[in-house]
Amino acid sequence: MTTFKNRIFNWIKLFHSVKDENLQWKTTNQDQQIKLKQARVLAEKSLEAELKKKSVQLAHEIILLRTKNDTELSMFKTQCKQDIKDYKQYLASLDQLKRSIQASYTHLPEAVAFTIHHHAKHLLNQMWEAKDFEQKMQHEIQLIQFMTTVHEDARLNMEGATTEKLPERTLSLIQKNREST
Amino acid sequence: MLIRITLLLMFAAFAVFLSVDLLLWLAVPGLPRLLTQLGLLTLLSAFALLLTAGLFVVIKLVIAACSDYFSAKQRLQRRLWFIQARQDQLKQLFYFRTVQINYFNERKRKQLLRANNRKHIQSLSKAIDKDLRSMKQQLSKPTYLKLQQENARYRDQQQVEALLKLQQKITTLN
Numbered sequence: 100m101t102t103f104k105n106r107i108f109n110w111i112k113l114f115h116s117v118k119d120e121n122l123q124w125k126t127t128n129q130d131q132q133i134k135l136k137q138a139r140v141l142a143e144k145s146l147e148a149e150l151k152k153k154s155v156q157l158a159h160e161i162i163l164l165r166t167k168n169d170t171e172l173s174m175f176k177t178q179c180k181q182d183i184k185d186y187k188q189y190l191a192s193l194d195q196l197k198r199s200i201q202a203s204y205t206h207l208p209e210a211v212a213f214t215i216h217h218h219a220k221h222l223l224n225q226m227w228e229a230k231d232f233e234q235k236m237q238h239e240i241q242l243i244q245f246m247t248t249v250h251e252d253a254r255l256n257m258e259g260a261t262t263e264k265l266p267e268r269t270l271s272l273i274q275k276n277r278e279s280t
Numbered sequence: 281m282l283i284r285i286t287l288l289l290m291f292a293a294f295a296v297f298l299s300v301d302l303l304l305w306l307a308v309p310g311l312p313r314l315l316t317q318l319g320l321l322t323l324l325s326a327f328a329l330l331l332t333a334g335l336f337v338v339i340k341l342v343i344a345a346c347s348d349y350f351s352a353k354q355r356l357q358r359r360l361w362f363i364q365a366r367q368d369q370l371k372q373l374f375y376f377r378t379v380q381i382n383y384f385n386e387r388k389r390k391q392l393l394r395a396n397n398r399k400h401i402q403s404l405s406k407a408i409d410k411d412l413r414s415m416k417q418q419l420s421k422p423t424y425l426k427l428q429q430e431n432a433r434y435r436d437q438q439q440v441e442a443l444l445k446l447q448q449k450i451t452t453l454n
Binding site for chain 1: 352353356357359360363364366367370371373374377378381382384385388389392393396397400403404406407408440444447448451
């Protein structure tokens with residue numbers, strides 16, 4: 100009975116000693132705990148301030164981005180409209196080219212005039228659809244060269260400098276272009 | 281604290297049950313019944329207290345989660361994410377608008393090209409028709425009709441190569 104009692108007392112003592120130790124630890128580390136709490140609160144506050152600053156900055160960036168996008172889009176639209184206008188003008192000038200060659204060579208078969216015009220249109224489309232700037236330039240040079248040749252043929256025939264019934268130089272250029280592609 | 285009280289109540293209930301056993305063994309009348317009821321009541325109150333403690337903990341956790349969700353830090357974080365998502369959305373919108381403008385521009389260009397092609401194919405077809413009429417006397421009626429039909433068909437189908445070949449064929453016939 101006594102040993103049982105002693106054991107219970109020992110248990111109670113152990114329990115009390117653990118409690119004492121806990122209390123002691125709390126007392127010694129109280130300052131540090133308070134400091135830690137304060138540091139945590141400060142860190143949270145600084146994080147909040149930083150987040151607020153960042154969100155304001157981002158909101159401002161959004162306004163800038165929207166303005167930039169609107170400007171770029173309107174510029175792009177204008178550029179596209181201009182592109183379409185240019186394309187129309189190109190088509191009109193190719194039509195004019197066909198008319199001038201027909202006017203110069205009065206007995207030129209419609210099929211030949213059509214072939215010349217069709218080839219010029221093919222070159223124009225190649226130029227328009229080229230993705231690369233360099234390629235675009237190459238096709239543009241090709242088109243200009245072709246148009247110059249046609250005009251040259253028409254001029255020479257009008258001036259009577261040649262007796263050919265067909266614009267031979269233009270036709271040979273078409274042949275050359277077809278062979279190269 | 282609540283758990284401590286619950287444990288004490290449970291121990292008390294077990295002690296009461298033990299005493300009931302003891303009284304039954306001693307064959308004391310009346311008292312065991314009363315004590316059993318008391319023990320049961322104590323045990324039930326212990327369980328009720330335990331349940332209340334659990335409920336209390338759950339409510340506390342819910343309140344803590346809610347206050348954390350609506351805390352300034354979390355609100356600002358969510359706002360930041362929202363603004364970032366809006367920015368990404370604007371960038372995507374810009375890209376898709378560019379694609380859309382490009383698409384309509386290309387469509388318009390192709391329309392112009394088609395109209396121009398149609399115009400010139402029409403004039404070529406007219407020239408072929410004119411050539412055919414001039415040769416009508418030299419050709420047999422079925423051949424003439426066949427060639428005329430071919431001309432109309434190729435013109436309607438916008439077949440440039442076929443029309444040019446037809447023109448060549450008519451020239452060779454001439």
